[in-house]
Amino acid sequence: MAVYKRTYKGYSGALTAAWSRFLILPRYSFGRLFQSKFLVLFLMACFFYPAGCAVFIYLSHNLSFLRVLNVQAANLLEINANFFYIYCTVQATMAYLLTALVGPGLVSPDLVNNALPLYFCRPFSRSEYVAGKMSVLIYLLSLITWIPGLILFLMQSSLAGRSWIFANWWIAEAIVVGSLVWIGVLSLIAMAMSAWVKWRIAAGALILGVIFVGAGFGRALNAVMRIRGGAMLDLAQDSFTIWSALFRLPGAGQDIDTLDAVNAIAAACLICLWLLFKKVRPFEVVK
Amino acid sequence: MIAKYWAQMRAVVRLEMKKTFLSRRGLWVYLLAFAPVLMFAGHDLSMMRTREERRAIAAAHPVPAGALLSIQPGMTREEVIARLGEPNVDSRQIRFGGGRIRREFLSYTDGQSRYVFGFADGELQSISVREEETFAQDRLIFATVFQFFFLRLAIFFGCVGIFTNLFRGELIDKSLHYYLLAPIRREVLLAGKYAAGLIAAVAIFTASAALQLWLLSLPYESSLSGHEISAYLGVAALACLGYGSVFLAAGLFFRNPLLPAAGVLIWESANLFLPSALKKISVIYYLQSLCPVVASPHREINPVLALLISSTEPASTILAVAGLFAVTAVVLVFASRRARRLEINYGAD
Numbered sequence: 001m002a003v004y005k006r007t008y009k010g011y012s013g014a015l016t017a018a019w020s021r022f023l024i025l026p027r028y029s030f031g032r033l034f035q036s037k038f039l040v041l042f043l044m045a046c047f048f049y050p051a052g053c054a055v056f057i058y059l060s061h062n063l064s065f066l067r068v069l070n071v072q073a074a075n076l077l078e079i080n081a082n083f084f085y086i087y088c089t090v091q092a093t094m095a096y097l098l099t100a101l102v103g104p105g106l107v108s109p110d111l112v113n114n115a116l117p118l119y120f121c122r123p124f125s126r127s128e129y130v131a132g133k134m135s136v137l138i139y140l141l142s143l144i145t146w147i148p149g150l151i152l153f154l155m156q157s158s159l160a161g162r163s164w165i166f167a168n169w170w171i172a173e174a175i176v177v178g179s180l181v182w183i184g185v186l187s188l189i190a191m192a193m194s195a196w197v198k199w200r201i202a203a204g205a206l207i208l209g210v211i212f213v214g215a216g217f218g219r220a221l222n223a224v225m226r227i228r229g230g231a232m233l234d235l236a237q238d239s240f241t242i243w244s245a246l247f248r249l250p251g252a253g254q255d256i257d258t259l260d261a262v263n264a265i266a267a268a269c270l271i272c273l274w275l276l277f278k279k280v281r282p283f284e285v286v287k
Numbered sequence: 288m289i290a291k292y293w294a295q296m297r298a299v300v301r302l303e304m305k306k307t308f309l310s311r312r313g314l315w316v317y318l319l320a321f322a323p324v325l326m327f328a329g330h331d332l333s334m335m336r337t338r339e340e341r342r343a344i345a346a347a348h349p350v351p352a353g354a355l356l357s358i359q360p361g362m363t364r365e366e367v368i369a370r371l372g373e374p375n376v377d378s379r380q381i382r383f384g385g386g387r388i389r390r391e392f393l394s395y396t397d398g399q400s401r402y403v404f405g406f407a408d409g410e411l412q413s414i415s416v417r418e419e420e421t422f423a424q425d426r427l428i429f430a431t432v433f434q435f436f437f438l439r440l441a442i443f444f445g446c447v448g449i450f451t452n453l454f455r456g457e458l459i460d461k462s463l464h465y466y467l468l469a470p471i472r473r474e475v476l477l478a479g480k481y482a483a484g485l486i487a488a489v490a491i492f493t494a495s496a497a498l499q500l501w502l503l504s505l506p507y508e509s510s511l512s513g514h515e516i517s518a519y520l521g522v523a524a525l526a527c528l529g530y531g532s533v534f535l536a537a538g539l540f541f542r543n544p545l546l547p548a549a550g551v552l553i554w555e556s557a558n559l560f561l562p563s564a565l566k567k568i569s570v571i572y573y574l575q576s577l578c579p580v581v582a583s584p585h586r587e588i589n590p591v592l593a594l595l596i597s598s599t600e601p602a603s604t605i606l607a608v609a610g611l612f613a614v615t616a617v618v619l620v621f622a623s624r625r626a627r628r629l630e631i632n633y634g635a636d
Binding site for chain 2: 200
């Protein structure tokens with residue numbers, strides 16, 4: 001064919017449905033992420049605690065003789081809201097570390113290599129881009145938080161009987177809602193840091209730092225200014241406060257009110273979204 | 288030969304200085320370092336304003352401290368007003384239980400402390416006294432903030448930012464080969480980069496600590512002793528020295544220095560709970576030993592975790608300083624060995 005005939009022609013093949021276009025991004029991201037052996041090992045390590053909990057639940061229903069012999073031991077083996085609250089706390093810590101590993105590599109490579117125009121010259125919106133990148137984290141973090149949590153809940157329900165599930169259905173709700181709140185906060189922080197700090201290592205350090213330094217600064221602020229509101233800067237504490245309300249454990253989050261915690265989390269999410277949309281654009285102004 | 292190495296090292300320090308102090312990538316280090324300064328400045332402003340307000344109110348409505356102390360729960364609103372006079376600040380009424388219970392709060396001040404009397408349906412139920420802050424209290428708070436926020440978080444993350452950037456940042460920017468192609472020993476290059484990072488970190492963090500100490504004593508007539516001030520500044524500088532060497536080495540040994548940084552962070556944070564022997568294998572143990580005031584762990588710590596806290600005798604000053612220098616020297620020797628074999632593959636990095 002003569003060169004002059006090779007003119008531009010629009011793509012005439014089948015189009016991916018508009019609603020599912022954002023799922024293309026996680027497909028490629030997972031392929032790249034799972035090349036890292038360390039990440040795979042860490043992901044496996046994230047399932048140790050849920051596996052331990054499953055064994056614990058099984059034993060608590062098979063050591064009935066222990067209950068007869070020792071009342072204290074029976075109390076120790078009780079599976080209640082506190083058990084699932086502790087489960088959520090442990091898995092939230094693992095989720096946080098996993099986010100620090102995975103998060104920095106989500107947006108920054110696209111920005112460093114000026115790849116965003118290649119996404120946005122296609123029928124693909126900024127929201128879809130953010131949703132696609134976020135879904136990588138949402139999927140991974142769900143895999144280690146509320147999904148095993150619900151499996152443990154179902155396991156307990158099947159062993160304890162139908163009456164237990166009717167009396168404690170709200171625990172399942174607390175596991176899902178509490179985990180989703182934490183996943184949302186972590187994902188947005190990771191995406192915002194990844195978009196603003198192009199150096200992956202620095203972005204990872206900032207993801208770690210936002211929680212640690214926020215907590216430390218909040219406590220220091222409380223001590224120096226003799227206030228209590230500094231605890232709102234501690235996003236982990238805010239989440240624990242929300243969880244304690246969801247799990248109906250009044251003593252677990254004493255520093256701040258639940259409403260203040262919800263407001264702090266919402267404010268953090270909005271700031272992250274604003275930062276994210278400020279950076280994720282189909283053009284870059286080079287000064 | 289030594290003179291030549293020294294001149295080369297100074298040249299590296301000169302080149303690195305601008306990159307370390309003025310790099311856009313490192314601006315957040317300033318924010319981290321000077322955040323406590325803003326906090327103490329805010330505290331001073333708030334304290335001075337409150338003190339002036341209380342003194343002005345006390346001058347306009349003098350209430351003797353003895354009369355305030357004589358108020359007991361169970362007294363009626365009228366009895367309190369008869370004894371103390373009309374309340375002078377922030378009196379407010381709130382209704383609870385659908386308006387059935389009327390709560391009222393009356394505030395008085397003797398010029399120093401603020402007393403808030405809480406009434407339910409006209410009967411005194413609670414007495415809250417907010418005393419004027421003292422220098423001794425603020426000194427202890429400073430010690431706690433210094434040890435639990437400034438050393439463990441601000442300097443720690445600041446050093447992560449400054450020192451990992453020295454080698455790993457140049458790898459990312461694809462500019463390290465200019466150094467490696469120059470006729471300069473790798474050890475000298477490492478020493479120069481470390482010195483530049485150390486000068487920057489020490490300047491930033493000791494300046495922040497000095498400002499915090501100045502703001503701490505600003506609202507009071509008394510101030511910290513020269514020994515205490517020099518101890519805090521010295522500890523800040525030693526923290527930069529210790530953590531700096533660790534993160535410089537991390538930048539050389541690991542493609543992603545975040546993993547060792549997270550490991551060190553967890554280890555240093557868990558130091559409170561470690562047994563005595565393990566405590567000594569950390570930077571924070573020696574730094575805390577050098578602090579002039581012993582700060583207790585946070586009062587809101589989980590009671591279960593509080594049981595796990597193990598107390599250990601602090602190291603002597605000489606041992607602590609020598610220990611930090613020794614750790615730094617050992618880490619730098621290992622880092623320089625790694626630097627000798629360093630090969631660049633920008634594609635892989």
